[in-house]
Amino acid sequence: MSEVLLDIQKLGVSISAARVLENVSLQVARGEILGLVGASGSGKSMTALAIMRLLPLAARLTGSVYLEGGLLSAMSDAQLRAVRGGRIGIIFQEPMTALNPLICIGDQVAETVRLHSAAGAAEARALAREALERVGLHGVDGALHRLPYELSGGQRQRVAIAMALVLSPPLVIADEPTTALDVGTQADVLRLLEELVRTRGSGMILVSHDLAVVSQVTDRIAVMRHGEIVEQLPTAELLTREHHPYTQALLAAARLEPKRAPRRPDGAAPVLEARDIVREYPRRRRSFVRRAAPRRAVDGVSVEVHAGETVGLVGESGSGKSSLLRALLALERPQAGEVRLLGEDFGAARGVALRRLRRSIQVVLQDPVGSFDPRWRVERLVAEPYYAFDEPPDAAVLKANVAAALLEVGLCAADGARYPHEFSGGERQRIAIARALILRPAVIAFDEAVSALDVLVRAQILTLLAELADRLQLAYLFVSHDLHVVRAIADRVYVMQQGRIVEQGPTESVFRSPQHAYTRALLAATPQLA
Amino acid sequence: MSGKARGGGAAFAAGATITLAYLVIALIACVWTPHDPTAISIADKLQAPSVHHWFGTDQLGRDVLSMIMAGARNTVGVALLSTLIGAAVGIPLGLIAAAERGVVEELIMRANDLTFAFPALLLAILITAALGPGAVNAVIAIGVFNIPVFARVVRGGARNLWTRDYTLAARVAGKGSARISLEHILPNLATLLVVQGTIQFSLGVIAEAGLSYVGLGAQPPSPSWGRMLNEAQSLTALDPALALFPGGAVVLLVLGLNLLGDGLGRGRGL
Numbered sequence: 001m002s003e004v005l006l007d008i009q010k011l012g013v014s015i016s017a018a019r020v021l022e023n024v025s026l027q028v029a030r031g032e033i034l035g036l037v038g039a040s041g042s043g044k045s046m047t048a049l050a051i052m053r054l055l056p057l058a059a060r061l062t063g064s065v066y067l068e069g070g071l072l073s074a075m076s077d078a079q080l081r082a083v084r085g086g087r088i089g090i091i092f093q094e095p096m097t098a099l100n101p102l103i104c105i106g107d108q109v110a111e112t113v114r115l116h117s118a119a120g121a122a123e124a125r126a127l128a129r130e131a132l133e134r135v136g137l138h139g140v141d142g143a144l145h146r147l148p149y150e151l152s153g154g155q156r157q158r159v160a161i162a163m164a165l166v167l168s169p170p171l172v173i174a175d176e177p178t179t180a181l182d183v184g185t186q187a188d189v190l191r192l193l194e195e196l197v198r199t200r201g202s203g204m205i206l207v208s209h210d211l212a213v214v215s216q217v218t219d220r221i222a223v224m225r226h227g228e229i230v231e232q233l234p235t236a237e238l239l240t241r242e243h244h245p246y247t248q249a250l251l252a253a254a255r256l257e258p259k260r261a262p263r264r265p266d267g268a269a270p271v272l273e274a275r276d277i278v279r280e281y282p283r284r285r286r287s288f289v290r291r292a293a294p295r296r297a298v299d300g301v302s303v304e305v306h307a308g309e310t311v312g313l314v315g316e317s318g319s320g321k322s323s324l325l326r327a328l329l330a331l332e333r334p335q336a337g338e339v340r341l342l343g344e345d346f347g348a349a350r351g352v353a354l355r356r357l358r359r360s361i362q363v364v365l366q367d368p369v370g371s372f373d374p375r376w377r378v379e380r381l382v383a384e385p386y387y388a389f390d391e392p393p394d395a396a397v398l399k400a401n402v403a404a405a406l407l408e409v410g411l412c413a414a415d416g417a418r419y420p421h422e423f424s425g426g427e428r429q430r431i432a433i434a435r436a437l438i439l440r441p442a443v444i445a446f447d448e449a450v451s452a453l454d455v456l457v458r459a460q461i462l463t464l465l466a467e468l469a470d471r472l473q474l475a476y477l478f479v480s481h482d483l484h485v486v487r488a489i490a491d492r493v494y495v496m497q498q499g500r501i502v503e504q505g506p507t508e509s510v511f512r513s514p515q516h517a518y519t520r521a522l523l524a525a526t527p528q529l530a
Numbered sequence: 531m532s533g534k535a536r537g538g539g540a541a542f543a544a545g546a547t548i549t550l551a552y553l554v555i556a557l558i559a560c561v562w563t564p565h566d567p568t569a570i571s572i573a574d575k576l577q578a579p580s581v582h583h584w585f586g587t588d589q590l591g592r593d594v595l596s597m598i599m600a601g602a603r604n605t606v607g608v609a610l611l612s613t614l615i616g617a618a619v620g621i622p623l624g625l626i627a628a629a630e631r632g633v634v635e636e637l638i639m640r641a642n643d644l645t646f647a648f649p650a651l652l653l654a655i656l657i658t659a660a661l662g663p664g665a666v667n668a669v670i671a672i673g674v675f676n677i678p679v680f681a682r683v684v685r686g687g688a689r690n691l692w693t694r695d696y697t698l699a700a701r702v703a704g705k706g707s708a709r710i711s712l713e714h715i716l717p718n719l720a721t722l723l724v725v726q727g728t729i730q731f732s733l734g735v736i737a738e739a740g741l742s743y744v745g746l747g748a749q750p751p752s753p754s755w756g757r758m759l760n761e762a763q764s765l766t767a768l769d770p771a772l773a774l775f776p777g778g779a780v781v782l783l784v785l786g787l788n789l790l791g792d793g794l795g796r797g798r799g800l
Contacts, residue, residue, distance in 0.1 A: 331701055355704040363702045370695040373714050388704040435699065 005030045005203040006051070006171055011063035013043075013050050013227075020046050020059070021227045028171065028203040033194065035214035035235070036207045037250065038224035040425070040454045044207045047224070048173050051205075052084050068170060086116035089164030089202075091157070091193075093176035098160050099148040105132065105159045106144025112163050131166035132159070135192060153317075154185035158192070165196050172197055172204040178213060182316040182481055187525035190217055209454040211238070211254040212484075212527040223247045239529060253459035255529055256488040260466040262507060263309060263491050269343060270304035271442045271475050272328065272361065277301045277337035279323045297323040298334070299499035303477075305443055310469060310476040312490030312507065314483055314522070320499040321479050325447055328477070329363060330354065342442060358388045362436035366448035368428035372420035379416030382406065382435045405434040410464060426457035430464070437468065445477045450485055462489055483526045487511050495519045542793025548786025549728075555599055556606040565593035567600040568751040576769050585775050588758070589765055594775050597753040601776065604665055604748045605755055605783075609734030611669045613727055616676020621723065623677070624684025625715060628692060629707035639685070642678035651740065658746045665748040672737045676730050683726050687719045721794070728791035732784045739780050755779055 006028040013021040021043050028034050036044045049055055051065055053072065065072040067087060075083065084090065092098045100108060109128035113119050119127065129144060135158040137143050148156055157177060164172055174193060178186040194217040197204045208214050214221055215235055222232045223246060231244040238251070279298035282291075297320045305311045315321045326332040328339055330346050339347035346357050362385060365371045372381050382402045386392040393401070403413035409430040420428055429449065436444045446465075450458045466489060469476060480486050486493055486507070493510050495503040495518065503516040514520045564584070571591035579586045585594035623642070627635040648656075654671035661667050691697065691714065700710045741747040742756030750757070755776040762772035 329702055331698070358702065358704040361702075363699065365695040365698060367695050371699060373696045373718065375717050384700060384705075385703045387700075387709075432699075 003030050004028075005032075005068060006205075007066040008047075008051065009064045009066075011047065011050055011061075011065065013046060013055060013059050013061055015056060015059045019227060021050060024063070024224075024227075024229055026222055026229070026232075028205060030170070030203055031198065031201045032220065033197060033204045033206060033218045035218035035221040036205055036224060037209065037211055037214050037221055039209060039250075039456045042224040043227035044209075044224050045175055046227070048175050048205060048207050051173065052088055052090065053080055054084070082116060085112055085164075085169075086167055087169050087171065089167070089169040089172040091160050091164045091172070091174040091177045093179050096148065096153070096156060099156060101148050104145045104147055105137070105151070109159070109163050109166055112166055116167055127166055128162070131162040134165075134196065135159070135162045137162070152185075154181055154189060157181060157185075157189050161189070161193060161196070165200075165202075168200050168202065170202055172202055173207070174204060175207040176209070177206070179208070179210075183483065183522060184316055184525045186213070187527070190527070193217070210527070211250050211455070212529050215529055216527045223250065250455060251529065253455040256459065256462070256484045258488050260470060260489070268307060270306050271342055272305040272477065273340045274301065274303050274324070274328055275338050275340075277324060277327050277334045277339070279320070279327055279332065279334045281323075297499055298327065300337070301496070301499070301501050302337075303328075303494055303501070305475050305477050307442065307475055308469070308473045309492065310478060310490045312486035312493040313477060313479045313496060314481065314486050314493060315496035316481055316522070319496045321496050322447065324496070325363075325445055325477075325479055329361065329445060330357075352390075355388045355390075359385070359439050360442045361445065362439065362441045362443075363445045363447065364429070364432045364436050364449040366451055368425045368432070368452055371432050372428065374419070374421060376420075377416065378406075378418055378420065378431055381420065382416070382431065382438055385435060385439045388439070401438055402434075405438040406431075408437060408468065409434045424457075426453055426461060429453060429457075429461055433461075433464070433468070437472070437474075440472065441474070443475045443477060445479065447479050448481065449478075451480065451482060458485070465489060483511070483522055484528070495522070539793075541789045542796075545786050545789025545791070545793055548782060549790050552602055552606055552783050552786065556602045559599040559603040563593075563596035563599045565596045567592060567596035567753045569593075576765075579771070586769075586771060588761070588772055589769075592753075594758075594772070597758060598755070598775055598779050600753045601755040601758065602779065602783075604742075604752065605735055605738045605780075608665055608669050608672065608738040608747070609731050612672035612676055612734045612737075613730045615669065615673030616680050616730060617723065617727060619673075620677040620680025621684050621716070624681040625688055625711040627681065627685045628688030628715070629711050635685075638681065642681050645674060646678045648675075651744075654741050654746050663746050663749055665752070668738055668741050668747045671741070671746075672734050675737070676734070679730060680723070680726065683722060684719060687722050688715045691715050691718055725791050725795040728787050728794065732787035732791070735780060735783050735787070739776075
């Protein structure tokens with residue numbers, strides 16, 4: 001191994017009585033990219049923070065961290081401030097909150113330069129411009145003067161990368177830098193990061209829950225669990241030999257084997273059917289006299305879901321999948337087209353008829369935190385769909401049904417008395433599934449339902465969903481930006497781009513021989529374990 | 531409560547104690563005061579505090595402590611009722627504005643802006659001119675001023691909550707916007723509203739004192755802190771203590787309410 005850049009010896013962190021990190025020893029050489037992988041709560045982010053001593057006040061740190069031979073753990077706060085941002089570049093997951101919304105991006109990058117070097121204002125701006133150009137933010141007139149809200153998620157992450165790399169720090173720490181991004185953007189950002197780090201000969205630690213992402217760019221991988229490193233291995237050997245059981249579990253979860261044998265619709269009428277849906281949103285008017293042409297989010301889309309079938313709807317953010325879903329759930333009225341549920345006109349139904357139809361379609365949403373009223377107990381949350389009945393069952397039946405639904409999703413009946421914040425992300429998604437199941441609907445729509453979960457939990461939830469679909473004969477409409485997830489669960493798939501369906505067909509044939517260029521691009525961008 | 535854990539406990543406890551003490555005094559004053567606060571006895575005028583008259587007597591020989599207590603009844607009553615009026619009208623308006631959006635929201639919020647543009651004092655003069663001065667009209671004037679405050683706070687909070695997925699889940703269950711507003715939105719705004727309520731209460735105290743200072747609040751002979759201050763003004767050279775008691779009563783109550791509001795808000799991350 002070449003010269004050691006970062007040397008972590010027996011790093012330990014405890015917060016009050018809890019040991020958060022234990023005996024973590026890692027080395028990063030110059031020019032090396034190390035992946036730090038583990039489920040959420042495994043201590044990987046804590047390790048990244050501990051290196052820079054950005055720990056919560058109550059945390060106690062043991063062990064030693066050397067950067068280029070200097071002992072970080074012995075430095076004063078002033079010395080450390082010079083190291084953070086100057087010698088260690090940091091990139092966080094959420095690019096929106098990492099940037100100051102009121103300062104233009106050029107000034108934000110220049111600020112980093114001025115804080116850590118003797119550069120004057122003009123020199124700092126020049127460096128900032130150069131850094132932003134290197135991450136691909138150039139050409140546009142006045143790119144330096146744009147504010148964070150004017151940029152897309154991917155562009156913001158590029159700004160964060162420019163800030164982290166503008167001073168060519170010897171070490172870069174990237175904590176889930178692409179988790180909040182689309183697949184296409186994720187591939188670009190990963191490639192950019194790798195290229196920038198390699199050309200400068202810096203070292204990098206890439207923290208992620210997703211082995212597929214990490215395996216794309218790293219030289220070595222360290223796997224963490226419960227605050228300890230269970231295994232370190234060269235990335236090249238990831239797929240070629242036997243590993244620690246936990247690494248195997250992560251690998252299996254990242255691979256996303258198909259959860260069930262695909263089934264063909266039996267030719268009966270579809271349970272959910274949309275014809276030529278058009279959904280337009282008014283644009284902000286620019287001129288006082290002229291109304292702006294509306295933005296067409298969904299442009300003449302037809303989809304159908306048959307009984308017991310799982311249909312995937314894939315597309316990047318902004319492709320119109322969420323708008324389509326809202327129309328399918330009769331939450332928003334499309335400008336044109338019709339939605340039929342169980343043969344009845346769901347989109348135009350009102351009052352009693354609408355409520356009766358609502359019993360047959362339920363939804364599971366992405367955000368495991370925002371999906372539940374924090375002041376309601378789980379039993380009340382799970383029973384909420386019963387509102388669609390004019391006369392809800394009496395309390396004893398309701399309680400029994402709630403308990404049964406909770407058992408079905410792998411929770412226990414006693415969980416009904418608890419509040420949603422007492423559960424982990426994966427458990428909350430189980431509660432959301434219980435809420436969707438309780439009325440035994442014909443169709444359940446999933447809006448990015450596993451996107452916020454880490455790989456291991458995601459695999460468990462997908463297995464649960466496949467099992468429930470088979471046992472209860474449910475039809476799913478599975479909306480996701482993640483091709484692998486859709487592939488693992490869907491029988492049939494629609495690919496959506498800019499408000500239109502560009503490709504559809506049985507999942508395996510679409511994935512094996514994609515016809516449309518957009519599908520091919522999506523597939524190519526999705527990180528995959530070889 | 532969690533307020534204690536964050537070190538705001540002492541301030542919160544002080545605020546709660548002060549506020550509670552005023553409420554108790556106002557209640558007691560409804561049935562009993564040491565002397566009749568309206569009884570004039572020129573022979574006893576301008577006495578210094580003594581065992582018989584704890585806070586002394588004023589220029590007409592009335593017992594100042596009894597007047598302060600009766601004034602507390604007035605002020606606390608007016609401030610409390612006007613806060614309740616503001617909440618009772620403003621909260622539904624805010625909920626409707628957030629749930630309906632569009633034209634309804636515009637109408638409600640612009641009407642709020644219009645009300646907001648009038649100073650409470652001007653509004654009080656208008657109402658007084660139309661209905662005559664008095665405590666009831668002071669309640670109406672201050673209450674109207676409270677409506678847009680509650681409506682705005684509720685609309686802001688509710689709009690944020692309407693973006694949460696759980697409101698979407700409730701709509702999928704077939705619930706309408708009125709039911710979602712009552713079941714999901716309002717309970718989650720409760721803390722915000724309690725804090726805003728204490729703030730409006732304290733502003734109401736100041737407003738009532740101001741109105742009665744200019745003669746638009748409770749009418750004589752019913753005592754009020756504002757008029758006591760007004761009357762004491764001409765006697766500051768003779769007996770400065772006369773201004774001290776009603777002024778101190780206002781200051782202490784407002785301070786107590788603000789500490790209480792702070793403590794309530796801090797405990798719940800506001």
